[in-house]
Amino acid sequence: MTTINQDRLVQHFFDLVKIDSESRNEKAIAEALAEQLGELGFAVEKLPVPEAISNGFNIYAKLEGKLEGTILLSCHMDTVTPGNGIEPIIEDGIIRSKGNTILGGDDKSGIAAIMEAVRCIRADGRDHQTIELAFTVHEEGGLQGSQHFDMSKVTAHQAMVFDSGGPIGTIITTAPGQQNLKVTITGKPAHAGLAPEEGINALTVASDAICQMKLSRIDHETTANIGVVKGGQATNIVMPELYIEAEARSLDDSKLQAQVDHMVSTFEAAAEKHGAEINIISKRAYNAYRIDENDAHIERIKAAFAANGIDAFTKSTGGGSDANIFNSKGLKTVNLSTGMAKVHTTEEFIKIDDMVAISGFLYTYLTR
Incomplete structure (x- = not known):
């Protein structure tokens, strides 16, 4: 020394x-x-x-x-x-x-x-x-x-x-390992005052999915988070598109994959339910x-x-x-x-x- x-x-x-x-x-x-x-x-x-x-x-x-x-x-x-x-x-x-x-x-x-x-x-x-x-x-x-x-x-x-x-x-x-998700939800624009029922609100799709999603602390080894949400043009337009960035982390690779699969399937199910299009880019940041x-x-x-x-x-x-x-x-x-x-x-x-x-x-x- x-x-x-x-x-x-x-x-x-x-x-x-x-x-x-x-x-x-x-x-x-x-x-x-x-x-x-x-x-x-x-x-x-x-x-x-x-x-x-x-x-x-x-x-x-x-x-x-x-x-x-x-x-x-x-x-x-x-x-x-x-x-x-x-x-x-x-x-x-x-x-x-x-x-x-x-x-x-x-x-x-x-x-x-x-x-x-x-x-x-x-x-x-x-x-x-x-x-x-x-x-x-x-x-x-x-x-x-x-x-x-x-x-x-x-x-x-x-x-x-x-x-x-x-x-x-x-x-x-x-x-932990980390997986990043970049999600684009494409709905359908419409005038929010004249014909809102003709539109598909991308935010409604996202909120439906997120409300059903396991997030934050999943267990002692696994976490998940929605970190970025971008969308909308004006209050009188039914939101036609929404972009989301999310992540999942786990000390266990199998748990990480399970959490990612859950998040992806939940987003996809909500999009199908509301008649929206969805594109998800899922990428492993590190193991x-x-x-x-x-x-x-x-x-x-x-x-x-x-x-x-x-x-x-x-x-x-x-x-x-x-x-x-x-x-x-x-x-x-x-x-x-x-x-x-x-x-x-x-x-x-x-x-x-x-x-x-x-x-x-x-x-x-x-x-x-």
Whole structure:
């Protein structure tokens, strides 16, 4: 264990969150990190992604080590909105924004921790494992960067994503799969005052379906939600078309499929009942993953935390991350907490002590 340079860690984190990088606009942060990693001794590759998902690029970087083993460490470079013009402040050992933006600890706290651990290892002249990095674009809103990450570059057989909240020592070993539904209901327009009975109201079809649909918390492993509804032209027109976006998630793939089938069939039955047309695009966003808590990868992570006086524990989550994508591509990956809290809100914050602790864990893990 070493003494993490807290001031340098916090300053680097401040520098990173001040770089605007809302999803699809990651070029500036990617260029900055590519340069910084090169200065740290990493061999850096800028991996192209489709222009539709980002103006930037994924980063693959590698630092050869003398100790046995190779580990891939991963974070995403993008933030949610409002994420431009972030002004970080410190209050009683807690970093937050001034309040009109998010902070960007999701996920720049992970990037800062990884790079501070490597800086300390190199300053101390310590031998370390071979370190591979995967910094991704457009994670928020679909895990786009990891889906397009060139896995042929990766030599590691296990990985850690640093993109979760909770106490330091939280290891996410189980995460859900997600299915997205895009539903277009086409009814029939009519004058709402003169001849409403001649129309087919798309909203009536949708409400009929939704009222019969199992939504919200389905069971301890499964959820479903209607998140977007768009339609209508004027109050004097029977609504001719309605667009809906919905999702289902489950830690169990068979339960996920059953919930999706239920939602689709309920929409279709309502459309048939009212004589409307319906088009449903159903797409798997990502698959669930589940890693045994006695797996050697987990045991090694727990041991490094224990060496730093932290009692690590495994748990499941209801959210997806790049870990879902990497696992589906055959790379055994867990998601670790950096201590980030109230993410995706303007009340987001992170404790400096937590940032120091996760950096210290990384130092220990990489040099064991």
